[in-house]
Amino acid sequence: MKKSIFLCLFFTSKLLFAQDASEMYVHQNLGENINSKATELTPRISADGKIMFFVRDGHPDNKNQQDIWHSEKDSVGNWAPAKRADDKINQLPANCVWSVNADGNSLLIRGAYDNGKYLGKGFSLTRLTKNGWTDPQMLVIQDLAKVNLGENDGAYLSTDGNAIIFTMCDKKKCTLYDLFVSTKKQDGTYTRPVKLGTTVNASDFNEFAPFLAADNKTLYFSSDRPGGLGLTDVYKTERLSDTSWLNWSTPVNMGEHVNTSSKDAYYVTDAKGEYAYMVSDLNSYGSADIIRFKLKEEHKPKPVALYDGKIYNAKTKEQILDATIEYKIYPDDSDEGVGHTDHETGQYKIILPFGHNYSVDVFAAGYVPEYDTITVGSKNEYIEITRDYYLVPIEVGQSIKLNHIYFETSKYDLLPESYYELDKVVKLLRENPKMKIEIEGHTDNQGNADKNMILSQNRAKSVMDYIISKGITADRITSKGFGITKPMVDNDTPENRQLNRRVEFTILQK
Numbered sequence: 309m310k311k312s313i314f315l316c317l318f319f320t321s322k323l324l325f326a327q328d329a330s331e332m333y334v335h336q337n338l339g340e341n342i343n344s345k346a347t348e349l350t351p352r353i354s355a356d357g358k359i360m361f362f363v364r365d366g367h368p369d370n371k372n373q374q375d376i377w378h379s380e381k382d383s384v385g386n387w388a389p390a391k392r393a394d395d396k397i398n399q400l401p402a403n404c405v406w407s408v409n410a411d412g413n414s415l416l417i418r419g420a421y422d423n424g425k426y427l428g429k430g431f432s433l434t435r436l437t438k439n440g441w442t443d444p445q446m447l448v449i450q451d452l453a454k455v456n457l458g459e460n461d462g463a464y465l466s467t468d469g470n471a472i473i474f475t476m477c478d479k480k481k482c483t484l485y486d487l488f489v490s491t492k493k494q495d496g497t498y499t500r501p502v503k504l505g506t507t508v509n510a511s512d513f514n515e516f517a518p519f520l521a522a523d524n525k526t527l528y529f530s531s532d533r534p535g536g537l538g539l540t541d542v543y544k545t546e547r548l549s550d551t552s553w554l555n556w557s558t559p560v561n562m563g564e565h566v567n568t569s570s571k572d573a574y575y576v577t578d579a580k581g582e583y584a585y586m587v588s589d590l591n592s593y594g595s596a597d598i599i600r601f602k603l604k605e606e607h608k609p610k611p612v613a614l615y616d617g618k619i620y621n622a623k624t625k626e627q628i629l630d631a632t633i634e635y636k637i638y639p640d641d642s643d644e645g646v647g648h649t650d651h652e653t654g655q656y657k658i659i660l661p662f663g664h665n666y667s668v669d670v671f672a673a674g675y676v677p678e679y680d681t682i683t684v685g686s687k688n689e690y691i692e693i694t695r696d697y698y699l700v701p702i703e704v705g706q707s708i709k710l711n712h713i714y715f716e717t718s719k720y721d722l723l724p725e726s727y728y729e730l731d732k733v734v735k736l737l738r739e740n741p742k743m744k745i746e747i748e749g750h751t752d753n754q755g756n757a758d759k760n761m762i763l764s765q766n767r768a769k770s771v772m773d774y775i776i777s778k779g780i781t782a783d784r785i786t787s788k789g790f791g792i793t794k795p796m797v798d799n800d801t802p803e804n805r806q807l808n809r810r811v812e813f814t815i816l817q818k
Contacts, residue, residue, distance in 0.1 A: 333565040335588065335599045341389045342379055343597040349374070350574050351585045351598045352405050354412030355467070355522060355614055355659055356692075357578035360387070360585075361405045361415060362598060371395070374402040376417070396441045397434055399426055406431065407465040410522075410579070410614070411657040413650060416465045416472075420446035429456060431463050431472070438629075438651040447472070448497040449490055455501045458482050464518045467659045468635075468645030471553055473518040473527065474501050487515045487529060489553045492643055508545055508556050516540075521609030522579040522659045527556070530573040541567040542575045542586065544607060562607055579659055580690045581608040611690045615682070616657045619649055619670060622698035623706070627654040631672040631699070635660065638667035638681060638728075660684045667728065675699035676708050676736060676815075679729050702740065707748070707814045713771065720766035722774055730771065733813065734778045737785075744817040747772045747787040750794055752805035757792055765789030771811055786816075 337343060342360070346367035353360045358381045365374045375398045379390040397403065397417055404418040413436040420430025424443030430452060432444035449472075458477030465472050474488040486509040488501035509515050513533040520527050525547045530540045543559040561567065566575075568590055575586040584603050589596040619631040633647040633656050647658040660666055663686050671677035678697050700706050713730070714723040722730075737743055749764035749771075768787035776782050792799075795808045 333602055333604065335568075335590075335601045337591065337593075338387060338585075338598050338600055340593065341387045343593045345594040346370075347595040348598045349587055349596065350404055350406070350517075351576055351587065352408040352415075353576055353578050353585060354408055355410040355579035355657055356412075356616075357381070357580065357583070359408070359412035360598075361393070361408055362390075363404050364390075364392075365595075372398060372401050372403060374400075374404065376403050376405045376415075394440060396424065397444060404462075406463045409465075409469070409647075410467055410659045411647060411650060411655070413648065416447075416463060417444060419444070422446060429453070429461065435648070436651065450498065450500040452501065455488065458485060460485070462516060462518065464520050466520050466524055467522050468524065468643070470643040470645065471520070471524075472498060472501075473504075473520050475516040475518060476501065478503075484512065485514045485516050487518055487527075491553060502554070504556060505554055507558060514540075517573040517575065519574075519576045521577060521581065522612045523610040523661045525661070526609035528562075528575045529559075530575070531559075536561060537564060537567040538569045539571040540573055542572050565604060566601070566607065577603070577609065579612055579614050581611070582690075611662060611687055613660045613662065613684050613687070614657060614690070614692045615660060615695055616655055616692065617694050617696040618654045619656065619672065620696060620698045621675075622700045623703075625698075628672050628675070628699060629654045631656070631670060631675075631697075633658055634669045634671075635666050635682075637664045639665070662687050669732070670697045670699065672699055675701055676706070677732055679712065679732050681712065702743070702815065702818050704815055704818055707812050710771075710811045710813065713811045715767055715770075718763065720763060720770050722770050726771075727774070730774050731778070734775055734780060737775070737780050740818065742817060743815065744784045745786075745813045746816055747775075747785065748812045748814060749787070749789040750796075750808060750810050750812070751791055752808040753792045753795070753799040754805065761789055761791035761793075763789070764791045767811060 347365040349363040351360055351362045361378045363374050364377050369392055376393040377390045378393055379387045381387055400419055406416040408415055415434050417432055420427045421432045421444035430446045432446045434441045434444040455478045456476045457480050462475035463472050470492045472490045475485050476488050477485050487504045489504055490498040490501045492498055510533040515529050515531045517530040527545050530542055532540045542562045544562055545559040546557045548555045570589050573587055577584045583600050585600050587596050588599050619628040629649055629651055631649045634644045635658055636644045647656045649656045662684050666682045668680040668682055669677055678699055700708050710729055713726045747768045749768035751760040751764050768789050772785050772787040775785055797804045797807055799805050
């Protein structure tokens with residue numbers, strides 16, 4: 309009897325496990341708040357998975373054949389009823405959203421606009437502010453008109469904004485589309501689009517609907533190449549080098565838990581990469597719906613870190629709602645990614661792939677920029693980290709600590725690692741030509757007080773001399789050493805003594 313009960317329980321649990329395993333990856337329709345009797349296309353989701361933009365084709369509330377709509381998740385994870393986006397980003401007969409940035413407030417949309425006026429084919433950026441969406445402004449892409457010759461096109465802008473993956477055809481009267489890439493140049497324009505190559509682009513077949521994951525390495529796209537399960541399938545490929553956008557792994561079909569016997573396209577994930585979204589016409593309310601399903605480990609992109617936080621006035625502790633965050637791999641001097649604070653919540657969000665050191669610059673009008681460094685080590689899973697910043701207002705008497713100034717022990721020769729932050733001070737002085745500052749050196753209480761005073765004076769002078777060497781006139785900057793006389797905290801621990809060994813500058817005139 310005990311044996312039969314044991315076997316019964318064993319088989320029951322096994323059946324439940326098998327049922328859970330099969331249901332784990334089932335395609336789930338997002339429901340009537342997202343999907344309608346019209347056609348839903350191109351879902352694009354913010355890094356935290358809480359904001360979705362997509363296109364509705366033929367919806368009765370559209371003002372055009374295709375319009376951009378959006379929805380947000382509520383506190384329990386349900387999607388709110390979708391709303392049509394305003395007319396500023398819905399000007400064309402066939403509007404489309406191609407990508408959304410990490411915070412969900414910047415979009416790449418179809419069409420080339422100049423100050424909001426439509427000029428023709430191309431791709432434009434717009435950002436949500438307290439006054440609504442900004443006038444779309446086209447990306448300047450070298451020779452785009454010579455390469456983008458097909459009737460249709462598409463694109464996906466990388467999370468850091470430094471690369472665009474296109475769907476295009478470079479021949480007139482073409483019927484086949486390939487994937488191309490363009491990278492950002494120092495002047496903010498983009499290089500001539502070039503094909504990703506035959507490893508990704510199959511001869512005599514179409515590649516379209518690209519999605520570059522938050523890791524900047526994993527590319528998903530759809531294709532009608534042979535060997536698929538349906539009319540078009542989703543494939544995955546990985547960039548094999550951090551320095552090249554033309555070296556990719558052989559694309560792998562995502563398999564039956566993703567692809568169906570019909571047309572599968574417009575695949576995306578959020579930064580966590582746990583769930584994927586795409587368009588399917590199976591069991592849909594209309595011609596095609598947006599669905600969601602959980603990803604198997606082998607299909608997930610590489611993990612990343614989502615940094616978020618708020619920016620505050622260091623003096624009043626009030627939030628700053630209009631700040632900008634620039635970040636780049638350091639010290640490689642890579643291209644910068646840019647984030648902004650939300651105009652309502654004041655929160656910023658940026659995505660940092662693992663395995664790099666980053667420099668982060670935070671600035672807002674009327675404030676001294678804050679410089680930070682972040683190390684994102686190698687991790688095996690997605691993480692979210694909150695990091696707030698406090699900006700000092702540009703006011704006479706305000707003192708700003710320089711956090712990354714380095715000297716040899718007991719010496720006053722500047723180490724090269726100091727130059728990056730000091731160059732930020734130079735930039736601040738150039739942008740505020742009437743500003744005058746005093747450089748102040750401080751030490752801990754270890755050793756002889758008189759020697760510490762001399763050391764602090766010499767270190768402050770070294771910083772001043774560097775800034776003057778960059779073209780700032782000597783009448784705008786002075787230096788002074790305070791030795792052990794102005795500690796920030798008690799000198800009772802090694803950590804506190806490190807805080808007291810510092811260089812600051814004080815604003816004397818703004």
